[in-house]
Amino acid sequence: MRILIVEDDAEIAGNLYDYLVARGHQVDAAPNGLVGLHLASSHPFDAMVLDLGLPGMDGLSLAQRLRRDAHSPLPILMLTARDTLDDKVAGFDAGADDYLVKPFALREVEMRLRALVKRAQGRVVDQTLQVGALEYDALSGEVRWQGRELALPPKSLRLLAILMAQPGRLLSRAELEAAVWGEEQERSDALRTQIAQLRRALTLPDGRCPLLTIHGRGYKLVALDDPASIMGAP
Secondary structure: OEEEEEOOOHHHHHHHHHHHHHOOOEEEEEOOHHHHHHHHHHOOOOEEEEEOOOOOOOHHHHHHHHHHOOOOOOOEEEEEOOOOHHHHHHHHHHOOOEEEEOOOOHHHHHHHHHHHHHHHOOOOOOOEEEEOOEEEEOOOOEEEEOOEEEOOOHHHHHHHHHHHOOOOOOEOHHHHHHHHHOOOOOOOHHHHHHHHHHHHHHOOOOOOOOEEEEOOOEEEEOOOOOHHHHOOEO
């Protein structure tokens, strides 16, 4: 199985990672919700282990965005210290497939993941993101804009995927840098360079572009027929 762990506690994440790798699984890890959303939206996984209490974007919000915005059926096992019935109901309502309360046995985590993946077998997994006339196929890595294929470097592709996973949402420089590079950059030149590359690729002959800059606040991606596209500078 290819498993994504989204957990901000380094010790818990490390224990899960080491155990699952030793059992022969492929494992990636994310330290916060935004990076987890990016990885889950842009890479094929068999299942996700998701903590609820994450910095920035919590586990409930991440699960909701995966289901609502990315239309992802990725099996989600929530791990959390919250053990009330209301907490469990909230987790399942957000899109969780199973719920395990901390502390837990590593073997049980693997058993539940296997059960989730087995249950999901045979379902058609839609790993395509679409915002207006912009489409991104996470499995093939192909981006199409206005019917033509775009060739983008890896970091620009990662940046586009995180913007497409949350269309219309304003994302700050710090959020985008954490998603693309894993941490906030000391200087903003790297992000500006990637934004400029994306804007050149997406700007139409009439000057319209779905990638908007909201000065002093961040960036967002909109469908060009969306009323929100009139906000922000190109």
